[in-house]
Amino acid sequence: MTDEARPDTGGPGGDTGRAPLIVVTGVSGSGKTTVGERLAEDLGLPYGDADDFHPAANIEKMRSGVPLDDADRAPWLDAVARWLAAHADGGAVASCSALKRAYRDRLRRASPAVFFLHLHGDFDLLAGRLAGRRGHFMPVSLLRSQFDTLQPLQGDEPGVTVPVTGTVDETVARALRAVPAPRG
Secondary structure, three states: OOOOOOOOOOOOOOOOOOOOEEEEEOOOOOOHHHHHHHHHHHHOOOEEEHHHHOOHHHHHHHHOOOOOOHHHHHHHHHHHHHHHHHOOOOOEEEEOOOOOHHHHHHHHHHOOOEEEEEEEOOHHHHHHHHHHOOOOOOOHHHHHHHHHHOOOOOOOOOEEEEEOOOOHHHHHHHHHHHOOOOOO
């Protein structure tokens, strides 16, 4: 689905009469935190960053240049899912890589109304961003493993892919056009 039109918001993840529950996904360096925070602010919704839910062992593993496996991700995804479920009635925005369909399905089982906003950029663009980022545990060396793991959104998943070329403001504007509108 392109970012140019508001998606059909009927059905799961769509127009439930409630504020949206949005998960901003993508590989490291795609802008999940920046876009997620801005979306939450613009929509008047709480924001949660999945990086804050990682156990210390996961952070140390990534900091050491070792990619996480599914066993590492399971408790982390469960913590993110609990946060989403706790915010389902009032809506929220969360950032979570959710690279595989199985990971997104796990989040959706806890909160069926989740709408995924996948931020997409090519390897060179995102590697350049990561190289300039300071104070984050995710090294550039793990970006390739994230691209190798990435499974794009499928047609039956409630969500949209938004390109991250251009400025942050342009990406946020695309995202705002793409997500289900909050309902009063």
